[in-house]
Every structure is written in C-alpha cells, then in structure tokens.
Amino acid sequence: MKRMIKTGADKAAGLASNLASGAAGAAGAAWDTARHRMVGDDQAAAARWLVVTIACPPERLTRPAGLPEPIERLQREAEVEVRVQPAPGDRGTELGVRLSRPRADGAPTGIPSNIAARLSGNDPRQRLRTALRDAKSLIETGEVLRPDTPPTTRPTITGKVMELATKRAGGEGRL
C-alpha cells in the first residue's frame, strides 16, 4: 500500500457502505424470493420454465445434436424438459428448461428453505439458469466470458459476503 486518503468519519461511512454493498446480492436474492412467494405458490414456481432468447434461428437448436453442450449435459445429469420455440419479430429463438420433477430434484419449498437453498447453492434451478446463460453465450459468441481473477487482493469480512454473492450470481437472478 503506497498512499491513502481517509478520515475517521469516512471509515465509519465506508464500513456501513461496504456492509450494504456486500450484502446487496444475497439480500437481493432473499428479497426476490420472499416477494415472489407472496404472490405465487412454491409448486408453480419450481415447475416454471426458465427461458433465454438466443440470437439465432430455431433450426440452430432443433437440428440433430443442435442443443449446446451445457443443455445436453443438463439433460444427462438431471431430469429436465427442454423447449425450443421461435421468438416474435426478429428476436431469435427461445430456449426453455424446467425441472421435470421439482420436488424429487430437491427444489425447496417455503420461504426459509428457499432462501437457504439459494444462498448455499443447493437450489437445483441455479444449475438450469447457469446452463441457459452459458448456452446462449456459446451460440452467440462462441465462448463464455470468464470473470477477472483474482477477484480481489484484499480479503475482508464484507468482501466475503460479496464473494458469496458473485459465486451465486451466475445461477441466480430473474431468469
């Protein structure tokens, strides 16, 4: 460390800010879960199609062996259903995946178990989201962008919270 500019007041504000920032992803997932459970039942949520729209014609995905590797792997390793249909206008092709037997595959029910599963990486839908995003990127760009590494040079407590959020970020979100 060579230089720094920091006051005592800044440090206090910084800690508050870091805590707020670090918790953002995890809290966001929790809030998202809680909010949506108020208006929909668990069974419906667990059985919902997760969908991405890919900038390619439907034939790219419906031809023999046309499904990208992340989706094929998902089919081998889990009981999932796959749906391909054209998107309206010039928007490409919709690729959807859902768990065939959500309860049997471990999809959590209830707000506490749902939040816990998502934070611990044990919600099976996280794998589906990651596979869909990877499939889309592979078809559109030929690769999946990797994050810069190492993520930081200074481990902190709030940084650990952010690390958890970034670990889950590929399998989370509103997909």
Added chain:
Amino acid sequence: MKAVTWQGTNHLTVENVPDPRILNEQDAIVKVGLTATCGSDLHLLGGYVPAMRAGDVIGHEFLGEIVEVGPRVREHKVGDRVVVTSFISCGRCWYCQHDEWSLCDNSNTNPGIAQAMWGYETGGVFGYSHAMGGFKGSHAEYVRVPFADYGAFKVPDDVDDQSAVFASDAAPTGWMGADLGGVSPGDVVAVWGAGGVGQMAARAAALLGAEQVIVIDRIPERLEQARRYASAETIDYTATDVGAELRERTGGRGPDVCIEAVGLEAHSPGPEYAYDQVKQQLRMHSDRPTAVREAIMACRKGGSVFILGVFGGVVDKFPLGALMNKGLTVRGAQQHGQRYAPMLLDRIAKGELDTRHLVTHELPLDQAPEAYQMFKNKDDGCVRAVFRP
C-alpha cells in the same frame, strides 16, 4: 503491476496487483497509455454504488497499446494503439446487433446481482463494481479487454492521446444523450452539468443542429469551457432561478430537449439539497436526483428528457405528475460507446469536436488518490485528471 484500488468509502490506494492475462480467446491485453478520472468514479468513492469490494481496481476511460491478443481476436494485433469503450459488449447478442451495446446480454459475469437490483442486467464495465461484472479497471499498467474486436478502436495517428482518450466514455456518453434525446435542427437544448460528459452533450447537440444550447453548472471554469468549446450559453445555478432563466431565454416555452449529465450526487442551493443529503446519508434513498427533477419541470410540454448521469437505485420526490401530464419522453442509458466511437474519433481528427481541453491535470498513477480528492472538490480548476501509468 501497479494499480489504483478502491478500499472503501473515500479510500483509494495504489497497490501492486497481479498482471492480467488472457482468459478468453477473444481477449486482448492493453498496456494502458492514458486513463481518465470520470465523475461517475466519484459515486464509487462516495460509497453509493453497491457491490464494490475492497481491492477492486477502478478506472473505465482509457487508451493504450495492445501487447497480447487471444487466438480469436481478428481485428487487432500487437502494437495497435487503441481506445477502449467503457462497456464490454459481445457484439452478437440482440442488443449489440441493435446498437444498444451497454445492454449486452453476454458480458456481465454476475447477472444475478444486477437482476436483483434492476430487473435485468447491463453489460460489463471496466472497474465499476461486481454488479457490472467485477472487471478490473484501467487505472493500472495493464488491463484485460474482453471481446476486443468489438470494444477496442484504432486511434488515428494524427489524434493525440489526450484527445482520443475521451472517445472511450465522455464523448460517446454525451453524444448519446443528444442523439437518443432526439435533438433535431432548430431545437433549444439545455444540459445540466458542465463536466466532461455535459460539455460533450452540449457540443453534440450543436453539431446535430440545435439552434440554442444552454449549459447549467456552478463551477466558473467549467462554464467557461462550455462557452468556449461547445459554443453554449451558460447559467450559474447558484446565482439565479434556473427555471425562470430558462423560460425567459426560450420564449416561455422551455427547452425542447433537456439532458441531465450530473448523476446521483447532485448539488443545489436551498433546502432541497439538505433534504436529499439527509435521506441519502441515512440510506433512505440511494440517489440525489436534483437535476433530474429540475430538468423534468423545466422541459417544454411534449419535450424530451435524457438522463445521462449515473443513478444506482431509488429516489424520493420524483415528479411523476409533471412527466405524465406534460407528455414528456424520458429516456436514460449507460453509454453505447461502440455505436459512436469511430464517428467520434473521425470528428476529433477533423477538429469538429474538441476534447483535449478537458485534461486539466496529467499525473502519474502514484498520485491518483490525491488527484481524486482534487477532482472531487473541483480544486485547482480540475475538470479531468488523467494518469499515465
């Protein structure tokens, strides 16, 4: 290598960090030649942008020399002098194909964080939080540039570094505000903020045919630059009633297009500023939208408001009634730099767009923490400090 890192609110350090390396086949490594401070960095320093992590390398407006390319980089080779747009974009998703590059579907490696905050994620950005991908920034000796064929642009030989660096962010951001704000010949355009982006928006409005351009700020040297380099009229908001002044100068109609280039730490005289500050510091709202409110109220009936300043979350006392009842069109965006960079470099080369004057201080990377204090406080006439690593 040496890099400027964010360690917490108002706490920057210069550290030795690992050199970047090629991680994807479409990456390039750029040896940074010049990297600029940006007003939006101040939101990081202020602790207003969530998802920062101690040790993050900041900086997102830069140029340099390509020193390594991945095997699938086609458009660039080692030795190219390039300016790199702040947003990382794949070039092939629906959004990139429709010239909305900052909305790229494939360049944010942490989509779940941004989706929890905003519903959908933006593309990735250099040095601007883990909500936007967690990519290392450009205030460093080297930087990894993903999708280099789409985000790096060769700089014409006759354009110097200090001019070209702003084709990375300030110039395309400002141009986008005028372009997507719908500026057309004969318009009256008002721009809130006379920093680099505001000045670029004002100049863009004039080049797109605006008949009258009015820039609003409180910093004398910035207002002077707006008059000199953007041929704009100016208003010092600490010396007059901005709304009344705009009505008087626009025949009572109000500006046709209002461009907000201030962002979430807006200042204003009077009790509104104190109210916004208290609520922001208590985290009861995340952003101070003073200039947005003023732009919406000042805009003519049926006019257009474009929000260029960076905002992160939710605001209080947003004049939704004025927006709806006056029939306004309100848009905002992070910059679609790839859409404008080649045209802007061409205009800079032809002398149509001045950018070099924005560089008021050029310093070594070691002095970045002090430079940001100067930039934040607008000391010594600082408009933009740039670093030469």
